[in-house]
Amino acid sequence: MSYDLVIKNGLVILEGGEVQTDVAVNDGLIAAIGTDLTGEKEIDATGLVVSPGMVDAHVHITDPGGGYRDEWEGYVTGTAACAKGGVTSFMEMPLNQVPATVDAKSLNIKYQAGEGKLKADVGSFGGLVPFNLEGGIQELNEGGVAAYKCFMGTCGDRTIDGDFMNVDDYALYEGMKQIAKTGKVLAIHAENAPITDKLGEIAYKNGETTLKAYVATRPVFTEVEPIRRAILLAKETGCRIHICHIACPEGVEEVTKARNEGVDVTCETCTHYLYFETDELDAIGPVVKCSPPIRDKKAQDGLWEKVLREEIAFVTSDHSPCTPDLKEKDNAFEAWGGISGVQNNVDVLFDEGVQKRGMSLDLFARLIATNPADRYELTQKGRISVGKDADFVLIKPNAPYMLKAEDLAYRNQISPYIGREIGAQVVQTILRGTTVYSQDEGVSEEFVGTFIKK
Missing domain, CATH: 2.30.40.10 (Urease, subunit C, domain 1)
Incomplete structure (x- = not known):
């Protein structure tokens, strides 16, 4: 035949x-x-x-830009970078596009923006925000989102109509109750907003400008505490949850403990947390700023241990690009927090995991493809299997x-x-x-x- x-x-x-x-x-x-x-x-x-094509479970595409972010990453360039990087499908975050994806109307605007512009297949997150608790979650479910996403850390621009917004504890609790009824997963950005915001404000007023100082304003406990809180609310509501971009092994330990107790919870880390560490950040510059921050070598080693022990379900890019002017700041506290990385997941992780640390090819494929596809029920994706x-x-x-700027398919080659x-x-x-x-x-x-x- x-x-x-x-x-x-x-x-x-x-x-x-x-x-x-x-x-x-x-x-x-x-x-x-x-x-x-x-x-x-x-x-x-x-x-x-x-290998199975990568299913990158954490990607931000800013299309449409709503007149505010039109020069950020669009579908054409973002999915071209996916193709060049071995990413055949991804889960798209409900921000930073304008309007944010929080109800049927905004979901359809997003679908229309991507029509005829995709070089990868795209599953969608719907947003959980304080202002879509009266029907928005159900509209998103009916519109075909694969999962939901919320921020416990501060996010969004309140001067932009339709931008995303972080949840307070009530919105998180009520949203979890509603999402539980859909049977879908809620992915969570877990940072303690009141503490990190205040520590950042104090450091900035004190004249701190470095990335190392920025990392110090987001200590490990500000990740661990909201992970615990999210797990407690998941137990209370029966909502399936996933903790995004964990940057410290202590956070992974909370997830593992809860899972062993029967909670339906998983977690991810990102390629950049496994590759960079705090002491090199200021030499690189604000292009490497993100949230949660890139922590020290001890944390990085601890994350690798958790990856190899399969306590971390998958590795993502958290591709969160912006325009160069938002990164070119002398003061790290003023720079946009997000890393452009979707094109360099597969090659970097293969090198750092398989070639340098002896990761099995089977585990590599599960981390980049099988596990994220299974978690978000992308049933046709994630494995090389007949059908x-x-x-x-x-x-x-x-x-x-050696990677050069001109190698990048991003709209902004940073x-x-x-x-x-x-x-x-x-x-x-x-x-x-x-x-x-x-x-x-x-x-x-x-x-x-x-x-x-x-």
């Missing part, structure tokens, strides 16, 4: 381990896995690792290169990874059987991505 496409001779990451084999595709789906398969098109993957979407990233191991040597390369990205990126041809001009509606 001949197939539409066969990827031949690659080291294919299947559930349970890697196998030297062929993978065949028909009509955008994985049709067969075996040897000596033939297809109308064939890709020779000799010497390459064939699933034919989403692949082909990785060349032991192939160091990233803390620029100038770093990365020890593996994304050679080709395939979405539902269609090549959306190859090193030979670059990013495809086709927009074959679609919104995944649940």
Whole structure:
């Protein structure tokens, strides 16, 4: 039998381990896995690792910008960067687009903004905010969001009509009760806003300007305390929860403890927390500022231990770009807090995890693809298995290169990874059987991505 496409001779990451084999595709789906398969098109993957395409469960696209953020990351450039980085699908956050995605009207505006502009498949978060507790959560569920997201840390610009807003404890409690009825997961940015805001205000008034001082205003306990609070409310309401971008092992320990007690809770960390550490931040500059902050080497080592022990469900980019002027600040406290990283998840994590720390390929695939797909019930995604979407990233191991600004597909070519040597390369990205990126041809001009509606 001949197939539409066969990827031949690659080291294919299947559930349970890697196998030297062929993978065949028909009509955008994985049709067969075996040897000596033939297809109308064939890709020779000799010497390459064939992984499920990354499901990046934490990505911010600012489309539409609402007249306020029009020059931030749009769907065209954001999904091109996904293609170039091996990300075949992602979960899109309900901010920083304007209006924020908090009800049926704003969800439809977002869908319209992305129509015909996607080079990756997109699942959507709906927002939980204090002002959508009277019908907004239900409208989002009916509109097809895969999950919900809220901020316990301060967020949003109150001068912008329709911008996102963090929850207070009542909104979190009431929102959890409503979301529990949908059966979907609430993802949570867990930081203690009153404490971090006040510590930041004091440091700024005292003339502090450095990133190291910024990190000091967001100590570990300001992550751990709201994680505990969120878990307590999850127990009370029966809401399934997920803690976003944990930057300290102590936070992971709270999640593990709760899960062992029967709470339906998972967590993620980000590639940048596993790569950078506090003492190098000021040499890099505000391009590496984020929240929660990048902590010290001890915290980084602790996170790697949690990753390798499988206490962290998946690794994400928390791709949160902005325009260069918002990063080019002499005072770190005045700079935008967010990192552009969606293009360098797969290569950096493969290098740092598999090549430098001996992570198994099976765990690598679960961290970038299987686990996030399962958590958010993206049922066609996340694994190389017959009947699933034919989403692949082909990785060349032991192939160091230095990232340059011109390599980035982002609208604004800024990233803390620029100038770093990365020890593996994304050679080709395939979405539902269609090549959306190859090193030979670059990013495809086709927009074959679609919104995944649940």
